[in-house]
Amino acid sequence: MSTAKTGSDHEAHHARVGPRALLALAGFRRLLFTRFSAQWGDGLFQAGLAGAVLFNPEREADPLAIAAGFTALLLPYSIIGPFAGALLDRWDRRRVLVAANVLRGALIVTSALSVAVGASGTTLFTLALVVIGVSRFINSGLSASLPHVVPVRNLVEANALATTLGAVIAVLGAGCAVGLRAIFGDDNLGSGTTTAVACLGSAGSAWFAIRFARGALGPDEVNEPSQTAVAVARGLYDGGRAAVKTPTVLAAFVALLAHRMAFGVALLLTVLLIRFRFDAGLGGLGQVAGLFGAGILLAGLVTARIVAAIGRRRALAGGLLLGAVAVVGFGLPLTMPTTLAAALVISFAGQVVKLCVDAAVQRDIGDDLRGRVFALYDTLFNVAQVVSIALAALVVAPDGASPLLVLGAGACYLVGVGGFALVSRGHA
Template identity: 35%
Template sequence: MSVLSDLKTVAVHRDFRKLFAVRLVSQCGDGMFQAGLATLFFFNPQNLATAAAVAGAFAILLLPFTLVAPFAGPLLDRWRRRQVLLGGNAIRVVLTLVLAVIMVTQGVSVAVYVLALVTLGVNRFLLAALSAGLPRVVPREQLLMANTLTPTLGAVSAVAGAGLGFLIGAISPAGVLKDGLTLTVAAVLFGCASALALRLGKDQLGPDRAATGRGRSWAEVAQDLRATAVDMADGARYLVRRRTPGMGLGVMAIHRFLYGVNFIALILISRNLLNDPADAGAGLATFGLLAGLSFAGNGLAIVLTPLAHERVRPSQWIVVCLLIGAVSQGLLAITPAFAMIVASAVLLGLSVQGAKIAVDTIVQRDTHDAFRGRAFSLYDMLYNAAFAGAAALAAAVLPDEGWSALVFAVLALVYVLLAVGYRAGIARIDDTPREVPVPQPLDEPTDLV
């Protein structure tokens, strides 16, 4: 089934179209925002791109939200998710404009890192809300199709936004306004995404149960944070007891860790191995090309995953994707020739996106709506933790050129072991979720804004 045909099938639902529009515009802004950060942190001629420096930048941006992100899930299970999309994007407008002003007037400072950190954290929160709300706008039998299309086409939108961001930077005249222009345009897109969320009804994306929280004292806020911690622990226990979503999140976290090491290596290879390290612009162009090819692999996942799921279960497709990941790293272990790097990037893009579509489907299919927000918040936490852990490992094992035959050979071996271990676990439980009692309903939903 073609992508266009799948999109026509789910796009007949008006509410899906509304939610999908929010995702596309929001993620286009994400891509533009992240392009600005990539240029600033990794391909600035004034910065030395060493393995430790690149890993440190990733740790600064991701590690704090590994600790904060779990608290988003219980809120997604308490607050109206439509209001989260509306308010979250509006907050990003303000943060991004302030960041642009600081970059123009003061240059790179601690405030830039802090604001970038907060803005990316809000983005993770919004992506979790988009995923948690998807089952409310498409029929259950079309959920796999929607899961296949929306995250990947959202990623395509992010790539388009990144490309537009790089183009704006390339054609902008040199000067103090150059650094802030891309971020200003990204803020406009965030504002458009916030406005598009107004087309959805307040209660349309759920959840069915939520708790009110107006006029709380500081003591009540502290109590709510403790309750949130308890809720998150309950959500984790639920996913583990439910079996299939817990195993899916676990395998995707490890997959993301391995991908993170490869991603940091790709930055270093682009700037320091394939190009003169002093020519940061050439390094950025090479990295953009390789990243685009990796997203072409994501596009293959859009086409192949629905075809695969007509013949095998999502869990079996995850095993196949992990083995594809092993092949991608094995190719890199042979030689750092450009053709081999290109083939590896495409295969790894297919592996990551194909596995993610399957895991998203398993989590949404096998998780009760009362826990779905927490499930995707845990997903987000594991995503950040895996990337932060990958940064720490990359700093320790990768040379500044980014290529090591031993490192890529080990990554290939770990992919194989992960595929074998996950296959054995699924076979042991017969790929069937266990029934888990669902708690009593909470109070009525409350507005976020």
Template identity: 40%
Template structure:
């Protein structure tokens, strides 16, 4: 009820309503495009899907966030943000249509990746622009609430967009034409997002034209030096560094298991394995195809993420932040080897829920540790490093999985590796003394000027 009340208050700001509409449309298109990319790479009969191909697709989706993210703000403080949102979404619509044409033309996979990489690279600027513009459309008193609700709404929109893509793709016959239709659907929603930006005045979202800005090269160099300073500060905050290291390992495990599930859906379960009345896989039933099972895995993993958001505050009060990371890693170390082999759908779906819960639960605790352990003056830079580490760990896991997985995705060796990594995190976090849980806590003072309102 409190969330609904807060949202009603925020929606009274015309600028916030319009900016939120752009975010919802833009991120729902992201969800559609990402599912289309996965469908074409993993399930298209025209492609000989391999773990290496999946690893390449994940690099396309995530590396722009990691490499461009810290530097996007340099340009967003120089360009009109409303124009960034307008032209960014128009450009993505054109690039997505180009990608759909490439799918129909059955071009080499590297050319498809190049087009998809262009779409996701522009996405980094659009998302950063949405966040940077937020203080211009709500007052200072409600900025924290807006920062909480707006990205959450965007995540839900991306999930809904992915669901829409699954709904369009699953009933269609396998083939490039169906994948191209889903990509074109994403292009249409990107176009709607661009049109929605026209409801805002050109200067509404800033930046202030009277502000003094350094030269571009100097600004980029300052950003690089800022990241280095953030890394040095993090080295002095031992607990924050430990939490980030553990989160990187947990994210690595999540990425490796994600590639495994994708390969299982493509080869072990796609049309050759259904789920019978006893809950075990049966050959040749075709009752649940691989695409359907992938959609179910995404849903149950998302339910695990939501469950983590609900239970983590309660759990941290009882176990401490490092204690909760220990519990999460221990649970994963016990559940993953007991659920995944012999690689039947229902146990793997149960593992998807469990891994989603423990990964997100540990991340929430890690976010809190970093926020409370790092000086306010360094938080932005440390979280930029956190974002880079988070995404590169996932891409690195996909690369390792590509080396270890057989074509059908059934790898007890990968399950064993992931189990050992979970156990190592649990052991390392267990040895953090309860009295050390708040050792590096700092009391930062947050100051802000009252922003321009809509």
């Protein structure tokens, strides 16, 4: 079993090599293109679906309908993730990435046809559950494969580059959806046509993935029962046990859990404010997405330097504190400019937290368990975000003007800081 040196602050002792040196690695470069194609398609599909449900004059939207839409985007992998993670640690990840992308492309076309013919919200949400579930599975496979294409000493920097650029590419995909809607129209047929274009991302991702040699992405060893069904059933248990037994990962999970719950509330409020209070339409949501992408890009540029300067633990806690300040300071005025500012700062803070958590899993979890831990990672935090959105939808004002929910989101961040400190101190 491949293992990694543990400890929250040891990254500071490794020199950064820079993006140019990382991109010179053929395997890393190919994995990046696999990720970029997949995430461009993800961004376009999700934005196309959001436009079809939230900003389509032929359909109505309210807080509960919006919450149901977010559930469709976030819940699927929360259900299948722990079990799929066992497959990532059992099956050739290269083969899994190819097959999953082909399946996702077919499902995207099916979803697009359903949008075009005016299928019910239940039908669309069910299809979205499956499409996004496959997408999450692909993302976990890409994350689990990263240590096979870069040296372990460069994982923090490589993960920051891959995750950040991938998120920016997803935002660009969402921007393409906005542009395509302007061409094809915002009715059911136009929305369906826009959504269908996302299948090109799946095709490109499968093409790049198939160029890897068999076994090149792991797993190196298989620590599983011979029966696949038993291996799948053990996914949740094994991932949870590995996370709990690794102090740096457990503490990081506590922090990210708090961020995702706070972010879920902020996300629902933002969509409602743009849709009903500011009347900014899909263009306003595009502005938020653009600033969100800018925050992610900025975090990718500076997180490795922050970790090198102050260590992963302080960087992670600082991200949570910045999130608390941003959500309250920019959220309470309830204006479009401050909402845009909140999108920029909260996305930056959240991405710093996420990159630190990714690094903890990639460095401190062995290769034979890494896929399951990443799958559990997605599951826990998507469930947390879905629950926070659902609970907020029950009490939020119809136009999103709910100061108490803003304060509640800030409190989530502060609870996360306290929980992270307690778990870290308890294992020190």
